[in-house]
Amino acid sequence: MKKITFWFEFASTYSYLAAMRIEPLAQAAGVVVEWKPFLLGPIFAGQGLTDSPFNVFPIKGAYTWRDLERECIKYGFPVLQKPAVFPGNGLLAARVATLGADADWQADFVRGIYTAQFVEGKALADTETSVGVLDALGVDGAAIVEWSMSDQGVKDALKANTAVAQEVGVFGAPTFTCADGELFWGNDRLDDAVAWAVRG
Amino acid sequence: MKKITFWFEFASTYSYLAAMRIEPLAQAAGVVVEWKPFLLGPIFAGQGLTDSPFNVFPIKGAYTWRDLERECIKYGFPVLQKPAVFPGNGLLAARVATLGADADWQADFVRGIYTAQFVEGKALADTETSVGVLDALGVDGAAIVEWSMSDQGVKDALKANTAVAQEVGVFGAPTFTCADGELFWGNDRLDDAVAWAVRG
Numbered sequence: 246m247k248k249i250t251f252w253f254e255f256a257s258t259y260s261y262l263a264a265m266r267i268e269p270l271a272q273a274a275g276v277v278v279e280w281k282p283f284l285l286g287p288i289f290a291g292q293g294l295t296d297s298p299f300n301v302f303p304i305k306g307a308y309t310w311r312d313l314e315r316e317c318i319k320y321g322f323p324v325l326q327k328p329a330v331f332p333g334n335g336l337l338a339a340r341v342a343t344l345g346a347d348a349d350w351q352a353d354f355v356r357g358i359y360t361a362q363f364v365e366g367k368a369l370a371d372t373e374t375s376v377g378v379l380d381a382l383g384v385d386g387a388a389i390v391e392w393s394m395s396d397q398g399v400k401d402a403l404k405a406n407t408a409v410a411q412e413v414g415v416f417g418a419p420t421f422t423c424a425d426g427e428l429f430w431g432n433d434r435l436d437d438a439v440a441w442a443v444r445g
Numbered sequence: 446m447k448k449i450t451f452w453f454e455f456a457s458t459y460s461y462l463a464a465m466r467i468e469p470l471a472q473a474a475g476v477v478v479e480w481k482p483f484l485l486g487p488i489f490a491g492q493g494l495t496d497s498p499f500n501v502f503p504i505k506g507a508y509t510w511r512d513l514e515r516e517c518i519k520y521g522f523p524v525l526q527k528p529a530v531f532p533g534n535g536l537l538a539a540r541v542a543t544l545g546a547d548a549d550w551q552a553d554f555v556r557g558i559y560t561a562q563f564v565e566g567k568a569l570a571d572t573e574t575s576v577g578v579l580d581a582l583g584v585d586g587a588a589i590v591e592w593s594m595s596d597q598g599v600k601d602a603l604k605a606n607t608a609v610a611q612e613v614g615v616f617g618a619p620t621f622t623c624a625d626g627e628l629f630w631g632n633d634r635l636d637d638a639v640a641w642a643v644r645g
Binding site for chain 2: 292302304305307308311312315319414416417428429430433434437
């Protein structure tokens with residue numbers, strides 16, 4: 246089965262769009278999605294950035310919120326709202342998504358966190374946000390969050406994801422990689438990435 | 446007649462794609478294109494950037510040349526090559542395009558410079574590049590270049606374009622603005638911008 250790897254960071258706005266769009270596109274193309282959480286902070290730091298580019302370049306940042314609003318309308322998704330704290334800290338949610346790599350709730354959890362953060366105004370970093378999304382999926386949120394934060398294997402796996410992301414050339418999110426190593430950056434390239442995965 | 450304003454900088458790679466694509470899209474939609482040359486240097490400097498973002502963030506820059514290659518193939522355009530000097534200095538060509546604002550050769554000159562620079566390997570800053578493109582269009586290249594560089598009105602008009610660009614929120618190129626002020630950044634938003642101009 247052909248595969249596409251979807252590299253996402255929970256604080257990333259355009260990853261919200263990609264997370265909502267990728268499954269139907271991939272399924273229609275006969276491609277399996279590998280959901281790969283990673284942390285953008287260390288990768289931005291390696292580029293000399295210590296904050297979101299939206300904040301570093303405020304005129305571009307202001308434009309970007311407007312662009313996101315138009316994009317949400319175009320795709321028929323609830324319009325994304327700027328969180329009170331931006332970028333939020335996605336460590337806990339990324340640990341949970343890493344723990345859930347082989348669980349049937351992983352993709353729903355990812356979409357749930359993006360919706361909670363960008364549509365419902367919940368804080369990404371709050372434990373209750375992750376617990377609430379998990380509970381709504383019918384699994385034991387408190388237990389999974391506790392496990393995610395205390396398990397050394399989960400911690401190491403997320404660090405490894407971030408290291409591999411950097412090795413394969415990821416510099417932002419969302420990013421899509423295909424089996425042959427071809428890399429596509431940004432929600433605007435999702436369709437091209439899926440088409441590449443089909444040909445690959 | 447409905448109008449879309451196309452803000453372009455000659456050193457901008459994605460402006461090459463937009464310059465090649467905009468006329469057929471706009472014509473099909475019944476929209477007139479206003480070609481507006483400006484200089485990105487002063488605008489980048491206002492954001493604290495003193496070089497192309499492609500050079501400031503080299504991993505992203507390397508990706509971008511690959512993305513441009515794929516985009517050229519997608520659109521059926523000759524594949525863009527990285528110039529020996531990048532970003533080139535587009536002052537002379539921007540002055541000529543400013544002088545030609547009401548001339549029937551303006552759009553052809555713009556497309557010609559992008560092709561000379563990004564396909565034929567000619568230096569953007571060289572006088573001969575602009576002269577050659579103009580001569581090929583059947584006008585007097587040497588005379589127009591001389592006029593462009595010596596005329597205070599042309600100099601002031603290009604400065605005014607750049608000042609207006611900054612005022613309306615342009616932070617990169619290509620940018621498209623509609624009559625109601627709506628702004629779209631990047632070749633990836635050209636179709637959306639034309640659709641907006643139609644509705645506006």
